[in-house]
Amino acid sequence: VIAIRGLRRSYPMGDAVIAALNGVDLEVRRGEYAAIMGPSGSGKSTLMNLIGCLDTPDGGEYRLNGRLVSAMKDGELATVRNREIGFVFQTFNLLQSANALHNVEMPLIYAGVKRRERLERARTALRDVGLGDRMHHRPSELSGGQRQRVAIARALVNRPSLLLADEPTGNLDTTTAGEILSTFDALHAAGNTLLLVTHDEEVAHRARRIIRIRDGKIESDRANP
């Protein structure tokens, strides 16, 4: 479902250039569950943003479901992002002025789902991450781990075939993290594809494959165990 070759992404800074991704080759098949690990600053979030069609590379090729992403027009990209991809951001990226329920509703509004159904699905998604009693809280009225869980619920509510989660358990205690990972297992068992960035070896070992990144390149890519 994901075919990447020679992917590059650089940032000019003054007269230097930072090669955040320096030639990445990666293939992910439908239904796989992979974890991405690597040091802070090694390029994991940069790679996730490119895979999630939220950023464009400076070099290389990226095909999603066989279609060259660089050849897609904005409208098509937006539809792909909304219908097929669920993204949990490392910094959550919630709408501060809206409550949890409305934040989780947003992808469904974009997808044209009718009000009654989308409210029902958003409520269910929040209950599934343990926030049934926090639906009307805005992000500033939630704890760090609760905001993280709203971001997770929002990523799951549109039943994505590809889940991209950038450090989804970093602000969660072990028990709550375990519940989220069980939810991810169920999504995987339903035939969906999951790509998780994590610093936690225990979280990574729930995946079937571990990809390690260093200095903008893939250092190793192995089945787990």
Added chain:
Amino acid sequence: VIAIRGLRRSYPMGDAVIAALNGVDLEVRRGEYAAIMGPSGSGKSTLMNLIGCLDTPDGGEYRLNGRLVSAMKDGELATVRNREIGFVFQTFNLLQSANALHNVEMPLIYAGVKRRERLERARTALRDVGLGDRMHHRPSELSGGQRQRVAIARALVNRPSLLLADEPTGNLDTTTAGEILSTFDALHAAGNTLLLVTHDEEVAHRARRIIRIRDGKIESDRANP
């Protein structure tokens, strides 16, 4: 250094009231190194914000170095926060429009340190967290773990006698986290007091005492090991 009795903090939400902290008793002596753990939403950040004088309780007493914090005027509180307390926020709270160096300089500007010395100290603090080559990046030009480290450098630059760190390693790989924890060990060895919120049992076991919170109350408080 910290003496807390019956501390309470509630948030009215519609016609309900959320008791984020529901009667907390806590004593921390000078030079102690304690970890605070507990489920997501149990009141850890709320407690840290009260200890850091960033919020006021609805009930109970808090004495810092023997002085009743509720009796302090704004000016005195601000000076205490700047001179004695270093705070690493769970969501970093960096100034988006300023680069890393300027963000770390801020507490020194407030403390009236002269320009040449404060630039030198800010640079050193950033090098100490491995960001010597990222000083001129703004937060949006940094990875999640790099932003976390800028927040840590900013908390340490004024040589606080009390460090309050709310999940300081949540976005860091094991190696980088280990470097930060060694820096904390050195701060502790110099006679300072450290209070760390963490979800990571390995991080908690670097402390000498583990305090567990559940539903706004202290559930257990033991020496480690």
